[in-house]
Amino acid sequence: MAPKSPDIEIIEEGDNQLGLEAIIQETSASLDEQKQSPPLSIVWKNVFVFAALHIAAVYAISLIPSAHPLTWLWTICMYHVSGLGITAGSHRLWSHRSYKAKLPLRILLAFMQTSAVQNDIIEWARDHRVHHKYTETHADPHNANRGFFFAHIGWLLVKKHPDVCIKGKQLDLSDLYADPVCRLQRRYYKILAILICFVIPTIVPNYLWGERLWTAFFLAGILRYCAILNATWLVNSAAHIWGMHPYDKRINPGENPVVSFGACGEGFHNYHHVFPHDYSTSEYGWKLNVTTLFIDTMAAIGQAYDLKKVSLDAVRRRRERTGDMAKED
Template sequence: MAPNVISATVEEAPRETHRNTKPLEPVQIVWRNVILFLGLHIAAVYGMYLAFCCASLCAWLYGILLCYASGLGVTAGAHRLWTHRAYKAKLPLRIFLAFCNCMALQNDLYEWARDHRVHHKFAETNADPHNVNRGFFFAHMGWLMAKKQRDVIEKGKTVDVSDVWADPVVRFQHRFYVPLAAFCCFVIPPAVPYYCWGEDWYTCVFGAGFFRYVICLHFTWFVNSAAHLWGNKPYDKYISATESKWVSALAIGEGFHNYHHTFPWDYATSELGYKYNFTTLFIDCMAYIGQAYDLKTASHESVQQRKKRTGDGSYDEILGKKE
């Protein structure tokens, strides 16, 4: 199915372009979350040790497959499908992506979509949940260890997510999220290698469980931190989001962030096809078998005009030519 090419620049919510006129509120640390993340990383380090010292090649291939699957639950599911409505999906694909999203354990689909829409609408302001103006660590993971800012809560109430809640798959996942996420993230991944080919139990639990989980968390977090700090801005030089090939490679396509914040409704999040963008390949494959449809993408003319109007004129290393 060919993508639905759109010439006009439309967004699901107008972006607040004003800069902060008041100082940042002090961060209130949630120590319970600090201790939780500390414990997760200690378990992940032990899992990394076991993975390198004890895991079989089959276990490593399985772990990579898990990373891609849980990543798709965030990139193709929570992000491009439910948050930005960049394409539509039939029930089997939505169920699969909801399952993968549970494996990723990065909040349920409804809350993920709500927070991300707030991020887009109020990017780089006090209402941005992971405001990069607070620094790399806060944008990367610190925001998850602090109470939400008042502006985030107040402005968040102005963002409509009723369309996300209207999906029965989202409502089911939200209702049973805790047991579903625990089972999909920490029970199924270790159980498969243990029972199917006799991998060591501790390697399964700490490797396929904690190490895999924490690695995937950081791959996603780099989109909020590194892809808002370092890189070029060929589409809009007035925003913090940048183009980052290495972040896109780690986050299976989400690192072309300057393009994405300029054209958030484009299902491909890039004009470069499948380069460093496994998620786009996956969505196109789903469209080929009829599970994904109504794929939205920006027209070539719109992209080129936007580059000339607001781009920084930077050299695009991926295309290998000047814009």
């Protein structure tokens, strides 16, 4: 268990909207659920792009034996840079406001998030807030009730359900637009994405230890990018289909340690959907949770503060009331 930081705010269930997730699940679970989905409209450009990306990633695997060992380490390093940009940045900081970050850390996280190329921070956070507010309804961008493939990648290959757009426009995103880091990243996102996701990861191995540009591009660029995409998508798909439900057995998201390992700690998904404002997204601290370790480290050097954490007593009471082991009335 991670040591308790003096900047961690212990909160009880129901404080700071921590009861919101339960209310949402009970009041909106049937929202639009009975509506018939409109016919899927395939976005062929996305189909070709993602198909080409995965074919290139498979080819990249063949280059691993001939690559310099430092290139292997660099690829792994860039994987975690991208992953933490999503988990500690666009997810736990900007989507859920589960902690606060000073300007240097916000700039670093924006750089890291850009390297993952999963849309800019504002768009990512908007989609994620819609996902939480309307989980497993047609307003959920990656509604897991439509199957594993749809929740994993299919939602990116078709036009969004109209409800996603309607509900997304109703969200308050003023906090995101008020952050100059988010606004600046959004303004220059395309050029920054190319530079940070592909150019820098390719040039560094070539310049520092003489790796071939071709090999560096396919390993640190393409393979790493494809890997972090699928790790993130597994949170939407696998963690919404398979796993235990120790906190709330009434909802789909489950505790999936395999997803947690690959997604830097984001697989404790039953906990996260019950307590969405907990900065650790888990009650187990650093266990299979690199992101919590990162945030705690940033807190230790004064860059992260006001970390929100659910009290152990509140977690216990929720387990007993709605978890897998809860007694039936």
